[in-house]
Amino acid sequence: xxxxxSKLESRTEVFDEVLSYAFSSQTEKVRKGPLxxxxxxxxxxxxxxxxxxxxxxxxxTTDLLVIKKxxxxxSCSFIFSREMINxxxxxxxxxxxxxxxxxxxxxxxxxxxxxxxxxxxxxSMNALPPAFKCLKxxxxxxxxxxxxxxxxxxxxxxxxxxxxxxx
Numbered sequence: 001x002x003x004x005x006s007k008l009e010s011r012t013e014v015f016d017e018v019l020s021y022a023f024s025s026q027t028e029k030v031r032k033g034p035l036x037x038x039x040x041x042x043x044x045x046x047x048x049x050x051x052x053x054x055x056x057x058x059x060x061t062t063d064l065l066v067i068k069k070x071x072x073x074x075s076c077s078f079i080f081s082r083e084m085i086n087x088x089x090x091x092x093x094x095x096x097x098x099x100x101x102x103x104x105x106x107x108x109x110x111x112x113x114x115x116x117x118x119x120x121x122x123x124s125m126n127a128l129p130p131a132f133k134c135l136k137x138x139x140x141x142x143x144x145x146x147x148x149x150x151x152x153x154x155x156x157x158x159x160x161x162x163x164x165x166x167x
Contacts, residue, residue, distance in 0.1 A: 011075055012075045013072065013075055014071075014072065014075060014076060014077050014078070015038070015039075015072060016037075016038060016039035017036070017037075017038045017039075017077060017078060017079050018034055018036070018037045018038070018039065019034070019035045019036040019037075019079055019100070019101070019104070020032055020033060020034050020035060021033070021035050021096075021097075021100045023096055030096075034046060034049070035049055035053075035097060035100060036049065036053070036079050038068065038078050038079065042065075043061055043064040043065055043068060044079075049097075052092065052094060052097070053087075053088055053091065053092045053094075053097060054087055054088070054091050054092075055091045060087065060091075063083075064083070064084065064087065067081060067083045067084065079101075080101075080104070080105055080108065085101065085105065088101055
């Protein structure tokens with residue numbers, strides 16, 4: 001029996017994540033290369049980085065393999081899953097690696113905005129986050145980001161006033 005195409009459920013899947021980095025200081029220079037590559041049946045490769053970031057404890061490896069499968073079914077990032085980040089914080093002692101993951105995590109939490117049906121009202125109100133709207137005008141107009149932030153701030157203040165929410 002052939003299924004009707006309109007009944008098929010579609011979902012986003014995050015897989016084969018690769019986190020690469022390069023590093024340069026006055027005393028050290030590291031060429032760009034993978035720090036974490038999840039495109040494997042193992043937790044991630046390269047194995048040398050796995051040992052530095054996670055350690056060699058077999059039970060941790062098993063736990064991370066399970067978490068990797070679970071977050072894939074949830075359409076989430078394994079690299080930036082809470083469990084993986086907590087494992088890195090507990091086991092990784094290299095400040096460079098932690099700076100890379102923490103910097104990207106901070107950027108993702110503060111600057112990225114996923115548009116889905118819950119946020120479609122924001123689009124119609126022209127109230128997208130400033131970082132999302134201003135990228136196309138960044139090079140062309142001085143002060144665009146500042147003006148955009150102030151405009152967004154005024155809009156949100158208006159919403160708070162309208163709903164009588166104290167700030």
